[in-house]
Amino acid sequence: MAIENTDTQTPDAAREEVAQLVERISESRDAYYGRDAEVVDDATYDSWMQRLEELERLYPALQSQDSPTLTVGAALGTLFDPVTHAERMLSLDNVFSGEEFAAWGARVERDAGGHVAYLCEVKIDGLALSLRYEKGRLTTAATRGDGRIGEDVTENVRRIPAIPQRLHGDGVPELFEVRGEVFFTVEDFAALNARQEEVGDRLFANPRNAASGSLRQKSEGKNPRQREAMDARLSRLRLTVHGIGAWANPPAATQSGLYELLATWGLPTSPYYRVVDSVSAASEFIRHYGEHRHEVEHEIDGVVVKVDDLALHDELGATSRAPRWAIAYKYPPEQVNTRLLDIVVSVGRTGRATPFAVMEPALVAGSVVRQATLHNQEVVKAKGVLIGDMVVLRKAGDVIPEVLGPVVELRDGTERAFVMPVACPDCGSTLAPAKEGDIDLRCPNTRSCPAQVRGRVEHIGSRGALDIEGLGEVSAAALTQPLRPDRPPLVTEAGLFDLTAEQLFPIDVVVRDPETGLARLTESGEPDTRSPFRRQRKRTDPSVDESETFVGDAEWVLSKAATELLANIEKAKSAELWRFLVALNIRHVGPVAARALAQWFGSVSEIRAASREELAAVEGVGGIIADAVLDWFEVDWHSEIVARWADAGAQLATAGHPGPGAVATVAGVLEGLTIVATGTLDGYTRDGAQEAIITAGGKAASSVSKKTDFVAAGPGAGSKLAKAEDLGVRIIDAAEFHRLVTEGPSALD
Template sequence: MNDASSASAMSDDAELARLDLDDARAEAARLTDLIVDARDAYYGRDEVLVDDATYDGWMQRLEALERLHPEVQGQDSPTLSVGAASGTLFAPVEHAERMLSLDNVFSEDEFRAWAARVQRDVGAGVHYLCELKIDGLALSLRYEHGRLVSAATRGDGRVGEDVTENVRDVAGIPLTLAGSGHPGLVEVRGEVFFTVADFQSLNAYQESMGDRLFANPRNAASGSLRQKREGKNERQLEAMHERLSRLRLTVHGIGAWPNPPVATQSEVYGLLESWGLPVSRYFTVAESVDAAADYIRHYGEHRHDVEHEIDGVVVKVDELALHDELGATSRAPRWAIAYKYPPEQVNTKLLDIVVSVGRTGRATPFAVMEPARVAGSVVRQATLHNQDVVKAKGVLIGDTIVIRKAGDVIPEVLGPVVELRDGSERAFVMPANCPECGSPLAPAKEGDIDLRCPNTRSCPAQVRGRVEHIGSRGALDIEGLGEVSAAALTHPLRPEVPPLVTEAGLFDLRAEDLFPIDVEVRDAETGLVRLDADGEPDARSPFRRQRKAPLEGRAPTASRPDPVFDPDGPFDGDADFILSAAAHELLENLERAKTKELWRFFVALSIRHVGPVAARALAQWFGSIDAIRAASREELAAVEGVGPIIADAIIDWFEVDWHVEIVDRWAAAGAQLATPGHPGPGAAPASGGVLEGVTIVATGTLEGYTREGAQEAIIAAGGKAASSVSKKTDFVAAGPGAGSKLAKAEELGIRIIDAAQFRVLVEQGPAALGEWSGA
């Protein structure tokens, strides 16, 4: 670490050390909220909310805070986890070995400090494998006896999304490995990406087909691989195949592989290449730290000479035996590090600074700029975070400013070019009122930098954001409830009174509520109105389409569900329009969503700090929204993965009357806000159960059960569904994809059962399996 970085870190540590416990908890909650929001957006929705440097700064500050105040670290802290929970766009796949992330360094001093720690821990004789860090989508390929059986995204590092069907269209990924002597099981890890040339060709193809252009290769790769085939017409399937066929893969490691017959990472690459898997042609093995530093410097100067985008270099200890010796933290191996390159910079004109309001009410200034091309894409706007950041950067409206793509992804304003000022520039003034509802902006509590709109119930921006969140894959996963439809339902151009004043009425929506809507499309990141090619607001009627021919009074049928509108009836003036297929699909999907898993409803309520991890834990323990609502702070905080900060947020949320109205109206509309068969808080049945006192871990794919379904079956039978294997575990139910938990069970001598035995166990109890006498 250089002198400036070291001084900054010491200053931050001193500041954090002075915090009392309440302030430390509040700061941990704030950082957790920011990190989880950014992580869920990046991994779950292919959206980037903040630049790498800002995100890394949040993580470093939270790590320092937890080091100085260990009591604030909850079991679901972002410092202990990887990625984000996978959605349900695809079936879940449990990795045989966790897909960890990498820690980052940003200077040669920091890299050398990491290498010094490695050599201190393992002694001399370390070699370093250096390879380019591809800016793509992480992928895990599972081969059994040389045949590809599954391909999965990273997800949360433990469970990813099954993209096997799409991977079969990706060039260069063998479905059967070449050669012989393949292990019974091997997980191969790699990065899926577009070359720069293929990305440009893809965007040209998208434009020719009238489809949207991609902002950068990473989002294009993720969006291409994570798309469903169902419901697509012939043209859409052709476009999908076109995109998938242009993807490439480079493998860069292994996950599960019992006893690999090689001693080094570089030999692993040689073996993988002999099997027909694509490995990087840019990697090298450095004999010393100096040689590794030379490699880093070389590609920092020649990063654009490579056919794909890179954002740094990954350096790994080459000797596999040292990997075990060095070990890993809960989120990253200690035997590898990612060196991040500084981003590119260009100049452009700052036309304006506007303020948008997000789902949580935070008012965020955004720079509106003359379009500028940087790091392969055109940039028009960038977040300025808050008024203090605007002041610290010293920018004036009308300035020529320096911008960069932090991590080659997120636009960031660095500052003004002062010498180019001509006196016409003016200072930005943070508005006193919410730009969407007019409410006075204020900090949520004393000392907060961010200003927020306090009108959480009715502010159109906040309601719009919450409704879009409900439809997201991390919440209720409602197809068709996205950016445009959320805006249409909460802030339309017409009618004057929107169909949804709050999200409470979501499950009460009817066809006649959707028909008359026109809406201005807003940018998902900024909340600002999008402009069309002519510079006019992009306005649409998302739920209706023009009638092509008179329906001649025919009644709707199952095959032709479009309702007939009477010109003299309630939709006077709209007789030439009928309800679109998208509207019918939205209503059908809302109906289906009523029976989604309980934890998804809890995430959908937008309770601060409650993400999928905490929601799952609460749903499994309490079994219903009513039981969670009735629980005390101590009862909530005692649940594994929750803690006092989340407990306080839940209690505060339920003290608001219109929040309670949401729950009540959803329940009245038929939403299933309880897990069927759940015996109540604590997962202990009132009159016993066949699994009373029995602890079970379910891992891998159990035929006939989803992951949540297996846990719910255990709980419904009175047992404890544990997430990790220990000496207190009675049974491990293991199916295909079971990994380290299976190995741990074998090591501890715990009884392992398959899916058929698991069904007998939850239905009839341990005695039906025989040879069990209790813990």
């Protein structure tokens, strides 16, 4: 049945809204999964996702291959080796009210054909982990990643005493995967931050960030003190197993039965779960832990409710990103009162000027909060807050601080209204809307506004771009906004690959928060300043090698972080072309579009010379991205970036690429064939399936037509599968797809 389109906006407006939603959601995912940071609360994130799903239903052509509605997690970096999960590692859908939860339960029982039992367990705010055991021994531990491929953190997991390296007991299978959550208890998190503060290291914002930050780090190159601190953090991590992955014929009929079995083998399962026989009983479990959440040993942000019968899991199935037999109920955030000391404005990577509330430190939902976003000047007015007010503060989703409004009764007449500044606080340019009707004000000095340059440089070093280890928030701020010298090493990102030790050495910097762009404060309330690229040489320090590079005063030595950063920037010059395209900060050009452009054109110069029609015709690009690419190259100082990167040795072309369109004629077992990969294919990410087709000499198409030779379809294939059936195109599954790309079509006969 066709969906009635009740949306009143024009198709062009819908296209623009979809592009904005995808950009916001992708940035939030990148922060959460890639930088262990939260830049938006759960409620806002979920509202974005719900709106995007609605628009994609109404305008199916706007759903791209890498839409957030079809994917899980975020792109992987290169710090850890990739690990392919034997079975997909999905996420969970969320509900936020009793009505939403009851509606979910009604759908489950309707689709199950009757009454079901539910397993209820508290939702741990930690890091998802998959453990693979072979013959009872732990062989691999991996993060969720994008749900298909995670990061190999086995080395670090072996140093966590709470995770068994060998299972004991009867019936342990030859091979199976279990999924769980790694976390710090509330007590251990407090002790960890106390130690961080004692040694002068950065405090962790919350237990989830601490768990992820402790597990996702390498020990290579660390000095003895750093390795000792890393081991100490890992030794405090705990694990609770809450599900299974690949496991042929598990000897249990229920989820609760599996928990009991796993516990007998030595795997830690949650003490906070219960099997109930109705939705109302599950609601009572949710209510109980909502009232007693602080009595649990670890931070929780809700309750997970699952159908207990494993046979129903297969029957109910899953979407492309979440099972239909489980749901996460998110608790409303806690609230406290605190004093609003000031409202300051910060400018981000895209030039948006955002007001932030600066408050008296307040403990809310387990962590100390000093700052919170107010989004824009209209939101400040709508909330009705005055500088000096006592305000109500909450942690939205128990993660993101949010100012709800003032306590008007406590006003004494000394409060004053916030006035949005006319000029950019970083460069002095006049703030203005990007276009008529926009509420947000932006700094138009995109070329050299220090705040925007800082954001772009940090983006260049991120996992989804050039993945330059050491080029993070502190380094980006140091290179673009140092306290001295007067002229920063990077006025724009054009000089990134020309950096020298002499430029790095004298830098002092105010450390800024990556989410707010505001200066971090020490416990005394002073700005946190550092000299990230040098350290004082102690004459009695045996760790100082006399062969180290000295610059300036002989009492100071260039830090190891500086030399490693320069080496990593040099290494990044030979990155794949698509990574450079992402690093250029072209709007809408993420990893998928960048790969498509790089594979088709083979060089930045060919992309620059292409017409709109040629760009838009590339599979996975289209008109919106084509316009963004053309607009980017029309800016004169963007040409300077490309020229200086090329002059410095950056490889802005794929060696041996014969020119535009050559991607379809690469020799291989699929030469001359067009293949569409859709849905979830075991053993392949979405990008991985396309790369496999191209590597084998085929054309990886995004739409099904009469010219399509094969459609590789997995769960979530949707309309492409239906169209293939209508056109009589041969449909193959994941196993056949693997044979096709490795052996050719004859392997399917």
